[in-house]
Amino acid sequence: MKISGLHSNSLHPPALSAADDAAVAGEEKLPYILLELEAYVADCVNATTASCTTCDGKRVQVTLCPRRPPRVSYVCVHSPNAAEVNMEPNVLATDGDLLLLRLTVAAIGRRIDDNTDYYIYRAGAGGGAEGPSLILLPRPSTGDFFNSWNIGILRYCPGGAGADDEAYVLAGLNERRRWRRPDGELDLSLYDSEQGLWKTVEASLKNKELRQLQHGGEDFCHENSKVIAVGGDAGTVAFVDLWRGIIFCDVLPVLKDDDVTPTLRYVKLPRPLRRRNRDRERGSDPRLYRDIAVVGDRIRYVEMQAHYTESTFFCNKFVTDGWMAITWSMPACVDSPPPEGWQLHSKVMNSRTLKVDQGNTSAALVTDKFCQPVLSLGDGVDVIYFTTKWSRRDADGWVVSVDLEKKELLDEASFVSQRNVGINLAYIHSRISSYL
Structure with a gap:
């Protein structure tokens, strides 16, 4: 290109x-x-x-x-x-x-x-x-090209917990070689700031775990959407397929010893709001409908889908009427998948029922073109940010904050970019502002 x-x-x-x-x-x-x-x-x-x-x-x-x-x-x-x-x-x-x-x-x-x-x-x-x-x-020796969906950062202390020194690891999936690997096997690119070098390592899910995932005769599939830092003594990074599940990988032992094979663990995402997901069937970017993050000591996950009602003009036809969303969480357990699994937090089954300030007639409230739920990084709150537009082809729109637990619209701001025509991923959350 x-x-x-x-x-x-x-x-x-x-x-x-x-x-x-x-x-x-x-x-x-x-x-x-x-x-x-x-x-x-x-x-x-x-x-x-x-x-x-x-x-x-x-x-x-x-x-x-x-x-x-x-x-x-x-x-x-x-x-x-x-x-x-x-x-x-x-x-x-x-x-x-x-x-x-x-x-x-x-x-x-x-x-x-x-x-x-x-x-x-x-x-x-x-x-x-x-x-x-x-x-x-330095450029990766393998020539890998990284994007926002296949690489992440993990900060760690080389001197151990409580030390003042701080380093970081970049952990990425080698997308170019993914299709040549057997099921459950991954090629990882790791950059350690302490050594100033890239290295490529192979990792695979255990056969027992892989067989459990290959139910219904389907092959194991993982198409990465996001990389998040979980942390812990082993330096756990999570490679997330937002349609399917999470691969947890311990990266720090690999940096210290070339003979160590990365430990992988797999956790499925919660069951979807609706079994049939039209957005997934269209091959859409899952980040437009789902998000995941580590907040406090838990991994939080949000899913949204369009809400449909029966058309008043056409028999047996359904039209978009707002959206619905649900949030889940589980402990950010780095050693093994938590036995209690995912716990449901909040659910909104129809955005038309959200509480709004009296007299608020903003266009952001009446359009059905909501997408890209982004989790708040505030601990103890269930606030989600959405992008909304009048039309899918518009360049400008709004960012709206919604408290799913209280089922209330909190705030909105115009998003005048003129560079993001259509519905696509435009922004992410970050804690970097707390370090300024």
Whole structure:
């Protein structure tokens, strides 16, 4: 694939408010933010700005622009030395104070794979001794190309629990070789910041566990949607197929000993709201309808589907009438699947029944085009953020926050991007704002 050029709106990031400026300066601590996956290419400088050089010696800077949810935060990338940034930089993963960024620097028409590098941005308290930093990572020796659905970050302490030193591991699935592997076997790419090297390892589910999953004569299938850090002494990372289940993998023992084979465990996702899922049948991105995250000491999971009612105009036909959603959780147990399994938290069977402030006639409440449920990272709350649009083909829309437990619409904010035409994944949640 070749570099095609920037979208014109990628040069014009949204304006920040006075409240946003307070978050940048660290005067208001936001426990988490919603962060746009596509960065802007603009010369924005604030207390979060960090810079480094590209592989050919040109300077590149990264700036974080946090905004209180449901407003969407974003990243700005700029090259004072005129490095050719002709594709939108991408946020691939986040954990704590870290962001993994993918940046392609080359002229239009050049190959993307040959000109793409990965960077780690680390947040730092404004004015403190440890300010923000940006580091260029070595390219994977296997030539793997990572996306937001197949790589994640895990922070760990090399000196053990309670030590002051902090390192990180990047854990990714080798998608290019996935189809050549037998059922239940995976190729993993791991980058350890302590060693500064990538390594590729093979891992497989145990035969007994694999046979239990191959019920009904179906072959085992895992198409990764998201990677989340679970943690623990073994450094557990979860590779999530949001249509099917979770593969838990212990990565730290592999970094310490080349002869160690990664330990894998599998947990199925909860039963769906409706047995027949039309979105899945269409081959849609599951992240538009499901999300998963570690919040506190539990793994939380949300599923949404369209709510259908019988048409008043056509016999035996059904039309979309709002949406329904359900949240589950289970202990973030890193040693073995928890015996109690998934526990149901909240359920909304028809969004038309949500409580709203009297007199609120926002367009965001009457449209049926809801998608992309994103879990709040606040502990002890059941708040979900949704993207909504008038039409699936619209570029702009709203982000709406809903308390599923109280069945109440909390807040909304316009999402004017002009870069996300149609229904697609636009942002993720991140705790990086709490480190500013």
